[in-house]
Amino acid sequence: MRIGELARRAGTTTRTLRYYESRGLLPARRTGNGYREYDEEDLRLLRQIRILQDFGFGLEETRPFVECLQAGHPAGDSCPASLDVYRAKLAELDAVVARLQAVRDEVAAQLARAEFEAAADLPGGPEPRCELAPHPGPRPGRPDPT
């Protein structure tokens, strides 16, 4: 099949397939007129790439899976190199999630504090500020020059 059909069947674009080939990820045979020629095996490789891409894997990270399939293994993750990528991605995801969770909690704390201070400033007196603002400053809103 040619590039357009492969793209349609894999739910992607010809531009993407040409990009993969330029990266050496999905090489194509050529017909006499220079057109790229693909087969069902290429469709399998491509689907493997797309699955991993959907998971957020980088293109280079999909390479071991593709090479594993090209080597004739039953699945893209039948090879040790693919498992290593799985493990590395898992560790990376754990690290990212932990970091984002920490940021999330910090932002939540800042929001709670700021909301509390706003509520303390508006209705009652300026009393609660004695602990929250260490040194005296200009109290409420000044006339803004804009």
Place this chain on the structure above:
Amino acid sequence: MRIGELARRAGTTTRTLRYYESRGLLPARRTGNGYREYDEEDLRLLRQIRILQDFGFGLEETRPFVECLQAGHPAGDSCPASLDVYRAKLAELDAVVARLQAVRDEVAAQLARAEFEAAADLPGGPEPRCELAPHPGPRPGRPDPT
């Protein structure tokens, strides 16, 4: 103070400060010779930007905080617009964390399955494959959650 000193005191670079100015985030006065001139208030604004940047806020998301300080408020998050940014970022972080967590679990499941299949293939006979790869289609045994 001039741009180099401000950059040093804020732990950033002159390139960054010029970039902020080009974005209209941290405008600078100019001395007679064209040099940028900053004061302590600019340092406060810059520190506010840096804190939020470290949290992963985009530059545009820091703008309400900077404007809040410029308007004379005691803190960058003393204004409703800043609180809105906090809330939006919180929701965004929750969504991202949930998505990454789901991907993480999926990758963990794929890894466990692939490791199991590899262990089943290596030591014993090729028996277990009769169920895992019955026909040459892509049969990675995905959990099919939906």
Place this chain on the structure above:
DNA sequence: GCTGGCGTTGACGCCCACGGCAAGGTCTAC
């Protein structure tokens, strides 16, 4: 005067996975 350390603007590079467009070649159908 000359060196060196500051400052200025402008422009390009980077990363990543493509999208979009231009200018052309190729094949099929009518």
Place this chain on the structure above:
DNA sequence: GTAGACCTTGCCGTGGGCGTCAACGCCAGC
């Protein structure tokens, strides 16, 4: 013979937050 659907290569654009020159101006010290 011609429309139009496909294909080719090549190059620029995208977004975010800067890094890294390049080429020049300003100023202090010796």
